[in-house]
Amino acid sequence: MAKSRNNLLGVGGQRKKLSRAEQQGAGTARDSDRKVAEDKKQELVRKMRERAEAQAATAAEQDAPPAQS
Template identity: 60%
Template structure:
């Protein structure tokens, strides 16, 4: 009698059994995913830092451009 078909005993597939996956790995939350998330968080933090630096530079340039115009006296 044949065994029932499941992930560790696929019917019609020759060869050995597949590695038994943990519950977290079956839900695509295994240790490899944690590393992916950490890398994504690092990339996002770097992007946010760059955006803040650009915004601060733009604000500083805008303030520098406005400052001489407000200091001139037309009396």
């Protein structure tokens, strides 16, 4: 006899139990840690881009022939 495809009990996985604070709308510490990590990453990327642009600008100035008057 073929397997029954109608029994989907447990197919979607289990839900995480929410703490009282989470049920009342407060986020977890993990969420705030992710936010802090994302902010740090964005700041680092911004600094790296600024450094790369500055290096490219100085390299372009050094490679350019001096202006004649």
